[in-house]
Amino acid sequence: xxxxxxxxxxxxxxxxxxxxxxxxxxxxxxxxDGEWVTVIGPNxxxxxxxxxxxxxxxxxxxAIRLHGTPVDRMHRRERAKAIATVLQSPVVxxxxxxxxxxxxxxxxxxxxxxxxxxxxLDVVDEVLAALDLTPFARRRLETLSGGERQRVFxxxxxxxxxxxxxxxxxxxxxxxxxxxxxxxxxxRLRAERGLTVLATMHDLSTAGEYADRMVLLAxxxxxAAGTPAEVLTxxxxxxxxxxxxxxxxxxxxxxxxxVRG
Amino acid sequence: xxxxxxxxxxxxxxxxxxxxxxxxxxxxxxxLVATIAGLAFGSVSLPPAGVAVEILNLLPGVRLDxxxxxxxxxxxxxxxxxxxxxxxxxxxMLALAGAAYQGAFRNPLADPHLIGVAAGAGLGxxxxxxxxxxxxxxxxxxxxxxAFAGAIGAVLLTWLLGxxxxxxxxxxxxxxxxxxxxxxxSAGQTYLLQRHVxxxxxxxxxxxxxLATAGWHDVLVILPYAVITAAIVLTQRRELDVLTxxxxxxxxxxxxxxxxxxxxxxxxxxxxxxxxxxxxxIGFVGIIVPHTIRxxxxxxxxALLPLSLLFGAAxxxxxxxxxxxxxxxxxIPIGVVTAFLGAPFFILVMRTxxxxxx
Numbered sequence: 001x002x003x004x005x006x007x008x009x010x011x012x013x014x015x016x017x018x019x020x021x022x023x024x025x026x027x028x029x030x031x032x033d034g035e036w037v038t039v040i041g042p043n044x045x046x047x048x049x050x051x052x053x054x055x056x057x058x059x060x061x062x063a064i065r066l067h068g069t070p071v072d073r074m075h076r077r078e079r080a081k082a083i084a085t086v087l088q089s090p091v092v093x094x095x096x097x098x099x100x101x102x103x104x105x106x107x108x109x110x111x112x113x114x115x116x117x118x119x120x121l122d123v124v125d126e127v128l129a130a131l132d133l134t135p136f137a138r139r140r141l142e143t144l145s146g147g148e149r150q151r152v153f154x155x156x157x158x159x160x161x162x163x164x165x166x167x168x169x170x171x172x173x174x175x176x177x178x179x180x181x182x183x184x185x186x187x188r189l190r191a192e193r194g195l196t197v198l199a200t201m202h203d204l205s206t207a208g209e210y211a212d213r214m215v216l217l218a219x220x221x222x223x224a225a226g227t228p229a230e231v232l233t234x235x236x237x238x239x240x241x242x243x244x245x246x247x248x249x250x251x252x253x254x255x256x257x258x259v260r261g
Numbered sequence: 262x263x264x265x266x267x268x269x270x271x272x273x274x275x276x277x278x279x280x281x282x283x284x285x286x287x288x289x290x291x292x293l294v295a296t297i298a299g300l301a302f303g304s305v306s307l308p309p310a311g312v313a314v315e316i317l318n319l320l321p322g323v324r325l326d327x328x329x330x331x332x333x334x335x336x337x338x339x340x341x342x343x344x345x346x347x348x349x350x351x352x353x354m355l356a357l358a359g360a361a362y363q364g365a366f367r368n369p370l371a372d373p374h375l376i377g378v379a380a381g382a383g384l385g386x387x388x389x390x391x392x393x394x395x396x397x398x399x400x401x402x403x404x405x406x407x408a409f410a411g412a413i414g415a416v417l418l419t420w421l422l423g424x425x426x427x428x429x430x431x432x433x434x435x436x437x438x439x440x441x442x443x444x445x446x447s448a449g450q451t452y453l454l455q456r457h458v459x460x461x462x463x464x465x466x467x468x469x470x471x472l473a474t475a476g477w478h479d480v481l482v483i484l485p486y487a488v489i490t491a492a493i494v495l496t497q498r499r500e501l502d503v504l505t506x507x508x509x510x511x512x513x514x515x516x517x518x519x520x521x522x523x524x525x526x527x528x529x530x531x532x533x534x535x536x537x538x539x540x541x542x543i544g545f546v547g548i549i550v551p552h553t554i555r556x557x558x559x560x561x562x563x564a565l566l567p568l569s570l571l572f573g574a575a576x577x578x579x580x581x582x583x584x585x586x587x588x589x590x591x592x593i594p595i596g597v598v599t600a601f602l603g604a605p606f607f608i609l610v611m612r613t614x615x616x617x618x619x
Contacts (some may be wrong), residue, residue, distance in 0.1 A: 082512070097559075
């Protein structure tokens with residue numbers, strides 16, 4: 001699996017160690033242009049670590065290519081224009097306004113010692129409008145609710161103008177209504193802007209409803225990959241999550257319910 | 262057409278957080294007012310208008326009648342002016358270093374004195390004073406270098422010790438580490454003094470904080486360090502705004518947060534060392550000035566750093582005026598005045614600043 005033609009992300013034999021401990025162990029993963037791939041797996045499987053390595057936030061061994069270019073050969077700014085990451089629980093800086101937070105997304109376009117251009121400000125305006133955040137522009141980030149904040153985090157990533165969006169547990173802090181709202185928003189933006197999405201998620205049913213393909217990680221290795229129906233099987237989940245589940249046919253993918261053994 | 266477009270934009274979108282011209286003007290005005298006040302008032306009061314004219318006369322080609330007597334002009338230009346300029350430099354360095362440490366450590370309580378840097382610089386200066394005991398009246402040129410070595414050693418020690426309580430180096434952990442480092446370095450200083458009693462008086466008067474030395478020597482000693490510090494710290498103002506959202510985000514936005522932090526710590530320690538080497542320990546300026554500016558202009562370092570430079574300069578000159586005049590004949594050490602002002606302010610900051618997550 002070393003080809004990368006047509007792939008927004010091509011990961012080959014990715015290995016990541018944190019403080020000497022092997023966390024990600026030889027992962028292969030491809031995401032086609034415009035595709036939504038979600039990585040699932042039990043706690044400690046290495047999902048977030050793999051995602052952070054792909055986003056350039058951790059040192060790794062193996063090969064990661066973005067549209068065919070190895071990430072380790074890209075400058076940081078160049079990479080930031082190609083791939084944007086929304087971390088699991090981003091820092092909420094005290095007293096910062098929503099507008100200024102989203103403007104941080106333009107950092108890779110602003111030359112050192114320079115200041116933002118009119119075009120940068122236009123991008124921020126456009127992104128705020130697309131995410132229904134214009135009325136919040138002057139509000140302080142810490143005064144927003146969890147769902148509103150998650151939209152602001154997304155807005156900052158979109159302002160980066162990158163074609164690839166990495167989402168680490170984008171819904172973990174939200175109630176189911178806001179989970180759906182955020183994921184629908186990501187799906188709409190993906191369609192409108194031709195984005196490629198690589199996400200990690202815990203909620204299996206929700207993950208399966210939005211992803212084109214899924215990758216199941218366990219112990220740092222890929223143990224299953226394919227469509228949601230192929231990955232979310234009773235046997236896979238029993239083996240790797242040690243849980244008994246009932247898998248129900250849904251409209252957009254299998255629905256997974258844990259049941260007592 | 263262009264004007265109308267601009268007006269429409271200002272209604273629909275907020276101005277990005279950056280240095281507003283009005284605030285820049287206010288900062289420059291504060292420096293001018295503090296300078297005139299610092300020059301005009303003291304044991305002998307001079308008319309502020311005459312002082313302003315006399316200062317204008319320093320510009321090449323300007324010759325105006327200030328109405329000051331020859332003696333008054335001498336007090337102004339030979340005694341007060343060097344002291345005021347030194348106050349401007351020291352105040353700007355302490356305030357700028359405070360703001361830079363707060364950004365680099367992502368810690369609202371960071372201050373050159375609270376994280377041990379000043380104590381390190383102090384130990385460096387003490388070593389020099391003790392070694393050259395009784396030779397010349399003026400501090401040698403090498404003093405800022407010794408102070409810088411001490412300052413860098415102290416900031417490294419605080420940073421390493423701060424990690425002992427967990428990698429996140431929470432505001433409280435870092436301050437505790439700073440207290441421990443300060444105590445350790447002060448103990449070293451006390452030991453040195455106890456072995457060299459002949460230097461005790463000189464070191465003690467310097468320790469309390471002073472801007473008392475006459476003449477331009479001290480100004481010339483720290484000027485190059487001040488210029489370098491200001492130039493380096495000010496280049497990092499946008500980076501510091503990105504650093505407030507965390508190192509991981511800064512990397513994903515294409516920056517090098519470790520490089521920025523390293524640059525800032527070295528530059529801020531250089532500025533602190535320069536200030537400490539000529540003025541002793543003047544605490545809390547790095548807390549009072551940046552936090553007051555934050556309350557007024559918001560959290561962006563793009564405004565905070567240049568304004569800290571200006572208002573820090575003005576603040577220390579006015580504080581020095583207070584130290585010179587409030588105690589009657591006996592001058593109060595300026596470090597005592599800033600501590601009286603700063604300690605209550607520190608508690609206010611602790612109560613109001615939310616813990617900054619790392």
